Amino acid sequence: xxxxxCASRAGLWTGLLCGLIxxxxxxxSQMVDxxxxxxxxxxxxxxxxxxxxxxxxxxxxxxxxxxxxxxRPAPRFSERFHVxxxxxxxxxxLIGAALFGIGWGLAGYCPGPAIASLGFGNAExxxxxxxxxxxxxxxxxxxxxxxxxxxxx
Amino acid sequence: xxxxxxxxxxxxxxxxxxxxVLLLWLNGRIAGVSGIAGRLWFASxxxxxxxxxxLLGLVLGAGLWALLSPTPVEPRHGFPVSLLLLAxxxxxxxxxxxxxxxxxxxxxxxxxxxARSLAATGVFMLAAIATTYVxxxxxxxx
Numbered sequence: 001x002x003x004x005x006c007a008s009r010a011g012l013w014t015g016l017l018c019g020l021i022x023x024x025x026x027x028x029s030q031m032v033d034x035x036x037x038x039x040x041x042x043x044x045x046x047x048x049x050x051x052x053x054x055x056x057x058x059x060x061x062x063x064x065x066x067x068x069x070x071x072r073p074a075p076r077f078s079e080r081f082h083v084x085x086x087x088x089x090x091x092x093x094l095i096g097a098a099l100f101g102i103g104w105g106l107a108g109y110c111p112g113p114a115i116a117s118l119g120f121g122n123a124e125x126x127x128x129x130x131x132x133x134x135x136x137x138x139x140x141x142x143x144x145x146x147x148x149x150x151x152x153x
Numbered sequence: 154x155x156x157x158x159x160x161x162x163x164x165x166x167x168x169x170x171x172x173x174v175l176l177l178w179l180n181g182r183i184a185g186v187s188g189i190a191g192r193l194w195f196a197s198x199x200x201x202x203x204x205x206x207x208l209l210g211l212v213l214g215a216g217l218w219a220l221l222s223p224t225p226v227e228p229r230h231g232f233p234v235s236l237l238l239l240a241x242x243x244x245x246x247x248x249x250x251x252x253x254x255x256x257x258x259x260x261x262x263x264x265x266x267x268a269r270s271l272a273a274t275g276v277f278m279l280a281a282i283a284t285t286y287v288x289x290x291x292x293x294x295x
Contacts, residue, residue: 023214029165057166065174075181096250101280103243119216135245
């Protein structure tokens with residue numbers, strides 16, 4: 001078997017492993033519980049600062065680890081790092097982030113915890129996730145239509 | 154109402170960071186859940202399977218935690234379905250437009266000191282805090 005096929009197979013297992021560690025982290029930190037998330041976002045209520053510590057712990061490890069990893073010529077099981085180049089802050093970024101924030105604050109779910117919570121049979125995810133897929137699909141469809149439309153003179 | 158749990162938050166957060174570092178080191182990928190999930194069906198053939206497996210791992214990881222947890226996991230009950238659906242639509246639409254969510258922008262992007270991710274994280278945090286205030290205190294919907 002040639003080296004590329006071997007590497008892509010190994011990449012499947014490491015993808016699964018990384019997802020597993022990520023899901024475990026979401027569980028341990030209780031971020032899979034939307035009440036915990038809303039307890040953080042509700043700064044005028046009985047504030048629960050836990051989410052800030054979750055982000056702090058994740059950022060600390062990721063900032064140090066990324067620095068070491070990105071010094072290497074290439075990842076272990078892929079030909080290159082799939083990392084987006086630095087871009088400028090534009091309107092779609094800010095509008096999209098605002099819409100996402102409104103949705104997050106409405107119910108307390110962002111994509112990771114919503115998907116992970118299927119692991120303990122969270123019924124709310126069965127409502128939230130199809131709507132999330134529909135929302136993302138709608139955005140892609142609109143963006144593609146806009147890209148295909150000829151520019152008006 | 155929930156209690157402040159700094160230690161489990163730090164440990165859980167560190168696990169999330171570890172997963173992000175491993176995925177970049179091994180697969181060369183950013184551990185942004187909306188980005189991974191958003192191209193489940195649209196990515197090229199060789200680029201699809203790892204995405205499904207990462208999400209499967211995500212589900213298994215949370216399931217494993219629920220199994221090992223000393224106290225049984227109590228999912229929320231009685232939350233309005235209409236709010237869940239609206240929230241899902243907005244989260245899907247917004248993360249697709251902004252090219253990332255809490256994990257992609259909030260953790261991985263900020264860890265790389267990306268200006269776009271810093272801006273996006275500031276905006277979604279403020280929008281979420283304002284929305285929670287309106288939903289809980291002004292409208293008392295949930």
